[in-house]
Amino acid sequence: MSWILRVATVGFVSGLLFGTVAQGQAESKAKSGDAARGKTLFARNCASCHGPQGKGDGYRLLGPDPANLTSPSTTKKSDAALLKTIHDGKPNMPPWKVHLSENQSRDVLAYVRTLAK
Ligand code: HEC
Incomplete structure (x- = not known):
């Protein structure tokens, strides 16, 4: 059963990472x-x-x-x-x-x- 937990954790962490990167790009685009x-x-x-x-x-x-x-x-x-x-x-x-x-x-x-x- 533990693999389900692992997949869920990986998914959650990469979601966090991706979210941060996307946010960073949006910010630098907004700058002049x-x-x-x-x-x-x-x-x-x-x-x-x-x-x-x-x-x-x-x-x-x-x-x-x-x-x-x-x-x-x-x-x-x-x-x-x-x-x-x-x-x-x-x-x-x-x-x-x-x-x-x-x-x-x-x-x-x-x-x-x-x-x-
Ligand atoms: C081949 C030489 C040359 C290069 C390379 C060059 N410039 Fe110029 N630049 C000039 C000249 C000559 C003028 C003034 C033209 C005039 O007064 O009619 C000028 C004017 C300007 C102006 C207008 C200033 C004002 O008060 O209106 C800006 C801004 C400018 N250059 C920025 C740049 C930037 C940024 C680059 C690089 C991407 C660059 N120039 C590359 C020769 C050059």
């Missing part, structure tokens, strides 16, 4: 962006132009210089406006929507917001 993940993405995709600290001291091409992402002219812009720039690009800035998912763009933006502090 993960700056830690964004940091890796920024170093890989953005730092070459915007500089490691986002101060706009990377590559300069002819035309508009990379924005200083820590300056008030950027930081006072809304998330929506900056996400649009990240997605669609600008003169001298490539559009990122091909490479970055919506969530990744949010992660990068969350990291950019930490640079200004």
